[in-house]
Amino acid sequence: MISLQNKNVLVTGGSRGIGKACVELFLQAGANVAFTFQSAKNEADKVVTGYIGPLKLKQYKLNLADAVDIEKVIRNILNDFGNIDIVINNAGVWKEAAIDQMTIEQWNETMNINLTSTYLITKLVVPRMKKNKFGRIINIASTAGQRGEAFHSHYAASKGGIISLTKSLASELGQNNITVNCVAPGWVVTDMTTDSLADAEIYKKVLNDIPLNKIAKPEEIAGPVLFLASNLASHITGEILNVNGGSVLCG
Secondary structure (H helix, E strand, C coil): CCCCCCCEEEECCCCCHHHHHHHHHHHHCCCEEEEEECCCHHHHHHHHHCCCCCCCEEEEECCCCCHHHHHHHHHHHHHHHCCCCEEEECCCCCCCECCCCCCHHHHHHHHHHHHHHHHHHHHHHHHHHHHHCCEEEEEECCCHHHHCCCCEHHHHHHHHHHHHHHHHHHHHHHHHCEEEEEEEECCECCCCCHHHHCCHHHHHHHHHCCCCCCCECHHHHHHHHHHHHCHHHCCCCCCEEEECCCCCCCC
């Protein structure tokens, strides 16, 4: 039912985890896909070489903390693909730091990679979307952006900022047929959470806090992202779609 034929999609952080699952699912839906990676070149290479089909798939190395690099890569993608119809702002970092020990460098790193890059990429793709009178922007936030997260206040603040940015842009861009939505995952089994979930006590507590009693796989986040990018969600904008097994019951 979902077809994204002739659509070009950009997925940031597409070499691993949720981003990789999005790349694979969007290809299945018939879209051409550009994705970025920062350091996981081997994984990025595997994503590209593992796909055999008629659609266009290309990887781009990108430092999301560097505004100049972001502008260069977006320009290269537009040159290679001709257009960007759908953007998945997925890439991010999650690092622990107590507030009384957090350095300004740690704060800025998280804000730049998680929040500022989302603003910059969106700013760069919106003019073309306005011209085409079509665009789908899906930002990946987190339950931490809704309820906060101890020892990860910079991460929670960045994701809360993404949620507010999503709602603001939905109102601003709706008249141009550009929808802006957000998916807010809870715990997901990815490289980012491997070390934490390896602790038996943490794993047990996490499960006990999830009504569905399971931790999401990346594919279970990619599905809702695909839905929001499709025509099935053409009248949805400014929405924060919680995908957390019921662990945070809020809108």
